[in-house]
Amino acid sequence: MPIFRSLPTRLALAAVLASGASAASAQEFLTLKDTVPSIAMTGEATLEVAPNIAILSLGVETERPTATEAANENAKAAQAVIADIKAAGIDPRDIRTLGVTLMPVYDETTDANGRVTKRTLRGYQARNDLSVRVRQIEKAGALARQWIEKGANQFGGVEFDVDQKEAKYDALRGEAVRDALRKATSFTSGLGIRLGRVLEISRPDGGERPMPMAMAARAAKSDAASVAIPIEPGVQTLRVEVQVAWELAQ
Template sequence: MKLFAAALLAAAALASPALAEPQPKPRSVTATGEGSISAAPDLAIVSSGVVTSAPGAADALKANAEAMTKVFAAAKKAGIEDRDVATSGLSVQPQYDYGDGQRPRAPKLTGYEARNMVTIRVRQIDKAGGLVDALVAAGSNQIEGFSFEISDRDEKLDAARGEAVKDARRKAELYAAAAGAKLGQALSIEEAGDVGEPARPFAMRAKAMDAAPTPIAKGEQELTARVTVRWKLED
């Protein structure tokens, strides 16, 4: 038995180096590609609302509710569906007078401020400027944001992704040819985290409605995809 055990140990010792040897990695080349698609937005997002002040919280909220009712009616008259209007913020907060700051004193309560904000999706994008004017004329004194969106953004990004892979392959083929090799199968594909560039909202100042609608320029948005692909190199 002792001789048998020793023989097993010797065989394991001879076999272990072979098992421990790492398998050679296939030769590969890595390239990063980028694809971009330009598209005109077809949705406008308006953030609008009313801010009111009164000595009491209930009075401030009541005045705000009356004004917001008119704002909702103006949006409906402009053809905005109920599903495209959503409350995004509602608050009632005390307002204090802290003095001129030269002499320390306790803050003095001066009244209350009520704020009600809504986010409106405009599907007829050419009417966005007129909607802003209608909201302000109805009583909205806050236009906190305005941005554009592309409804089929994911589909357009898929096209950009395809272009990004083609760009990566073009570069990889150049590298492979320069190294005297051919491009084999793709071993891995990784997409950058910052895919696309959605439009950022920008603020607008509420003003009285003029004779002409507020001009709005939608322009075009550029959707960009970036991928990093590793290919196997073949002789």
């Protein structure tokens, strides 16, 4: 729905000044689109794109009796996985550490009511989480399986992305503005009025987003023969919304 505004400028300013505000403050309070007859319209544009980048979330988790053993063993295992990732031709800039943790692990004894009555230190758990961007998306499933076999015993899933996304959003912004103009014109043409100056261009909350994000796939390490993890990127819909306000002219 369009938003029409027509406020008497002098009355609006007088109300602000009467509250004790200075003329400068009043001017800041009232934007141009609030003081002249205007119309505001939201335009939108969408584009379906096939993702060509897979972002894999991998983890190496190690549990040992002591903190030192857990940290050392985990570091060695993580280094082996990272070396294999680089050997597969992944650019180092596409490999990112998400987190490194070390924490105690306890065995718990509970009573009949489920309350913990005893905690016994079992050892320590070290973990290294990685994010890897695979730009040859058709190889993502085989690579994920390869790295799991190499030692990445945690697989957090996969998300998808599109390269040159900003250029696609630039084109969509232009389409969204044209859509807002078309809608505004459809309202004003039958009233004998025309659109004047553009008073404001803004982006509504959530006005630019991919929808929906592909669901994450999950897998666990297996002793079975190595099989590529099925990964189907499907399509993403990029969406842009923009709100444009025009002055109304006779």
